Amino acid sequence: MGAGRSLAETLQAVVDGVVTGLGFGIAVLNLRQPDGKFEVIAVAGSPEAREALLGTVSSADIFDAEFAIADHWGRLRFVPHERLPEGEVIGWVPDVPVSDDPAAWHPLDALFAPLYSPDGELVGMLAVDLPEDQRRPGPIHRELLEIFATQAGLAIDKARLTDQLLAEKARLEASETTFRMVFEGAGNGMATIAFDGPEAGRILRVNDAFCRITGYAADQLVGERMLSFLREEEPAQTRQELEEVAASNGTYRFERVFTQPAGKAIWLGGTAAVVDQGAGQPRILLIQVDDVTARKDAERELRHHAAHDPLTGLPNRRLLQHRFASVLERTRETGRPGALLFCDLNHFKLVNDNYGHEAGDRALREIAGRLAAEVRHGDTVARLGGDEFAILAEDIADDALAALIARLESAVSQPLPNITVQVTTSVGTAPITPASTDLDTLLHQADQAMYTTKNRRP
Incomplete structure (x- = not known):
């Protein structure tokens, strides 16, 4: 959802981000047109949904009936299937099994995220379906979707302005007087930079908005090289890309770190176009x-x-999977084994039963911190859920592995603040070798080894 993207690119980035980043199987974006009607502009996650929905136009009141029976989750609107009038189905419905679990996601459930511009104008409607855990989203999942929807609305508004500015620039290139008026009065920061000759790279002109955004006065910028303010890692590649854009009369879109006068770094996002002056x-x-x-x-x-994990701040299963893939790749390159440890807390239920879940949450955070403090630099401690943790340790075996397990057991068994229940941990391990295949298999092996260890305890 970067600044400088065209409207079409931004809309597709929104739905792609929902599917890849937020764990929904399908995302559909309805863009509100000037006449108030909604048009499906972008779909992600399902070719069938894309074929059925893309390009469809609905009336301005298409969502009113559903919203009248919806639950309000902050700015989100959730329409449970059981409230829909019998026999009434609106739109495309995924062909997935129906669960008897009341907390499970039903194919007729609907979750909407209205998208607003900075001034509160409704610019679109984001509809999501098929959460990856197949359950109705909980508070954390809803909050993430609401944050994403807020940023998406801002990005769509920016993209519309960008498209308008680019179209305006094309029309005004022949009129320097009119261009100067647009340049100076633009709300976005604008600058011209020499592209050819001995002055190439030097700033020629800036508008007031550019000065306000960057924190510099015009006389501090004009004549200076733009690269002296930017964190540019590959200037030669950027120059080549700009030349290609110039040859095609296109627009170059970028995001770069800019250093303000006091040394503070900010992110600038925008567009650049090469202008031929004749x-x-x-x-x-x-x-x-x-x-x-x-x-x-x-x-x-x-x-x-x-x-x-929202409670402990530790990596969750998704990040553990990502890091496991890297560890497995390096293990296959070096041949040196690693280990996956599965840690289950003993007697932790007594903490919740005797002291309440709030105290249990504090204890989990304390134990998570102890585990993280005992592993080596580069190891990953992840919370799998409940009182179960996993530790990904690269290039470790035999005595070093035994020493790590002993440190973990000792750390967990130390008394917890204001809690008399002695919590301990049982640890099971599974080796990571070049022949290892996937994380789920290793977690199952380590889990079984953990139960073997637990059953040996007196």
Whole structure:
């Protein structure tokens, strides 16, 4: 959802992000048109849904009836299938089995996320389906979707403005007077940069918005090289890409870290176009930028939430899977084995029973911190759920592995603050070798080994 994307690119990025980042099987984006009607512009996750829905146009009140019977989850609207009028089905329905579990996701359930611009205008409607755990989303999952929807609405609004600015630029290239008025009055930061000749790379002109965003006065910018303010890792590649864009009369889209006067780094996102000023005149680069730091921070937070356990802050199963794939690849390259440890807490139920779940949550956070403190640098401690943890340890065996297990057992068995129940841990291990195949198999092996260890305890 980067600034500088066209509207079509932004819409597809939104639905792709929902499917790949938030764990829904299907995402559909209805864009609100100027006449108030909704058109399905982007679909992700299901070729069948895409074929059935893409391009369909619905009336402005298409969602009113469903929203009237919906549960309000913050800005989200959830329509449980049991409230739908009998025999009434709106839109495409996935062909999936129906579970008897009341908390399971039903194919007729519907979850909507309205998308708003910064000034509160409804710009679209995001519909999601088929959560990957096949259950109705809980509070954390809902919050992540709501955060994503907020950022998506802002990105769509930015993309519309970008498309409008690019179209306006194309019309105004022949009129320097009119262009100057647009340049100076634009809400986005704009600058021109020499693209050819000895002055190539130097800033020629900036507008007030560019100065406001970057924190520099115009006389501090004009004449300076743009690269002296940017964190540019591959300037030669950027130059080549700009040349290709110029040859095709296209637009270059970018996001770069910019250093403000006090040394603070911000993210700038925007577009750049190479402008031919005519025969004998050097080409210039016209750029428009926005401060996208807040969005980048929100995206980073969103990625963190999607990969970490909300209670302990430890990596979750998804991040464990990602890191396991890297460890397995290196194990196959070096031939040196690693280990997957499965840790189950003993007597932890007594903590919840005797002290309550709030105390149990504090104890889990304490134990998670102890486990993380005892592993080696580079090892991964993940929470699988409940009182179960997994530890991914690369390049370890025999005495080193036994020493790691002993440290973990000792750390967990230490008294918990204000709790008299002695919690211990049983640890099972499974070796990671070049012949290992997948994480689920190793987790099952380590789980079985853990139960063997647990049964040996007096």
